[in-house]
Amino acid sequence: MTTAHRIVLASRPKGAPTADNFRHESFDLPAPGAGEVALRTVWLSLDPYMRGRMNDGPSYAAATGIGEVMTGEVVAEVTESHDDAFKPGDLVQARIGWASHGVSAGADLRKLPTDNPAPLQSYLGILGMPGLTAFVGVNDLLEVQSGQTVVISAATGAVGTMAGQLAKAKGARVIGVAGGPEKCDFAVKELGFDLCLDHRSPALRDEMAMAAPDGIDRYFENVGGSTLSAVIGNMAEFGRIAVCGMVAWYNGKNTDTAPPLPVVWRNVLTKRLRVEGFLIFDRYDRLDAFLSEVGPMVADGTIKYRETVMDGLDNAPDAFLSMLEGGNFGKQLVRVGDDP
Ligand SMILES: NC(=O)c1ccc[n+]([C@@H]2O[C@H](COP(=O)([O-])OP(=O)(O)OC[C@H]3O[C@@H](n4cnc5c(N)ncnc54)[C@H](OP(=O)(O)O)[C@@H]3O)[C@@H](O)[C@H]2O)c1
Structure with a gap:
């Protein structure tokens, strides 16, 4: 026994x-x-x-x-x-x-x-559930295209790492959001994001506006909290948000940094945003496509993590x-x- x-x-x-x-x-x-x-x-x-x-x-x-x-x-x-x-x-x-x-x-x-x-x-x-989540979010919900400005929160985490690199591979301009200079440095220098903002900055909303002067076309939402507040007012018309997670709120904290619901709905309405949530267990039909497309990129070191x-x-x-x-x-x- x-x-x-x-x-x-x-x-x-x-x-x-x-x-x-x-x-x-x-x-x-x-x-x-x-x-x-x-x-x-x-x-x-x-x-x-x-x-x-x-x-x-x-x-x-x-x-x-x-x-x-x-x-x-x-x-x-x-x-x-x-x-x-x-x-x-x-x-x-x-x-x-x-x-x-x-x-x-x-x-x-x-x-x-x-x-x-x-x-x-x-x-x-990277080749498991979090990687698949990034693949589905970037390809199927956000349908990221070359030239778009894409924001990825929790940028150096399990999902964000893959989501940002997949968006980059499609020719998008990728802005990461992460906690602290070390993680932001990694996002830019190792993962190849165009830039990365620290969500702890009190000026995050203004920094986001400067980083995306023509608006954010696609937002991969992993966190909620102050990052969502910084993103929502800076979305471009006909932008899309894939709601993957909201880790900032899981412990019942950071509700004070959330954007008020009237602000969220006003942006969704006036900018004609498409906001879609997803749970990866509904999407395992995409596993084979994910592994055959991304597996070689992980094996040859193109995708870093x-x-x-x-x-x-x-x-x-x-x-x-x-x-x-x-x-x-x-x-x-x-x-x-x-x-x-
Ligand atoms: N929809 C689905 O089916 C699905 C599947 C997998 C994951 N998810 C979601 O995707 C998100 C990321 O998951 P993961 O596995 O990749 O985790 P992860 O990003 O590896 O780890 C969580 C990260 O959240 C960030 N974080 C914590 N508190 C924060 C705050 N107040 N504001 C901003 N960022 C904060 C931290 O990064 P920083 O140091 O950068 O703050 C932390 O490293 C989670 O919300 C998770 O629930 C959803």
Whole structure:
């Protein structure tokens, strides 16, 4: 019997979560039943949406229950299989949550290619859900064209990194928005954005107006807060906004920096904006197109990215809390077990 470890939701946060909202537990890994597979986690992905699962109440996905393992996607090694499609040693993406081991229905797993051009953990980041989110937002919602001015918020994060580089590859002029000079420097010098503004600047709205004198044609919205306030009044006529996330508000903070609703609606109306939200789980039909177009660009280094790696499952709560406040620089990951 394998003794496994997991992080469960101990209590629901009020406002910003704290370490007390999480609890480490040991458990005996059950044997896999028919059609099931036993897994050993190598990498765990931490993503802002997990903050929403800590709340009770109506949402697009069920809340994590008190005492339940925190939701999450992992890259794992198959250790035992009762599904003919998998054998021990296979590497898979699975949704077993913040856990060192788990048992999953084989049908819920995605096998990783054996001729991996990219490191394993990239299937949780640049070649995983965040990368696909950027691809769908830039191509399908924003339909970015050459010559357009495109603003990307959380520009150096998992989604923003890819969204900005894809928009650049289409010939757009890309303005990133990120927290602090180091991240902004990276966006321009490494990711190739045309410029990058610091969302902590009190003059962000004026800086945005100067950066986009003819208006913003496309906005990839990841944050809300003061960035949305700076963008909304500077949108160009017939501009589009893809609403991907609003991380500035997930902890119930920064509502004072939000643009008033009458300002938002006035801009939407008078500038004839198209504003569209999307949730990536509706769009997995685009995965093959994404991997075939972007996979080679990641493999040959055309697409650049950064990762922030925390070692050890026990440190996942700290890494998660830090990420929500911008402590990550690129995709936030936890190394849970040794590479196979
Ligand atoms: N719609 C979907 O299906 C979907 C899928 C994936 C992700 N998302 C959303 O996309 C967004 C980015 O996700 P990600 O995984 O790429 O995370 P990420 O950008 O790697 O990490 C979150 C980043 O948010 C930024 N942030 C935190 N507080 C902020 C504030 N008050 N104002 C401005 N920026 C702030 C921080 O960057 P700075 O240091 O630059 O502030 C932080 O690094 C999130 O809103 C997420 O929920 C949506």
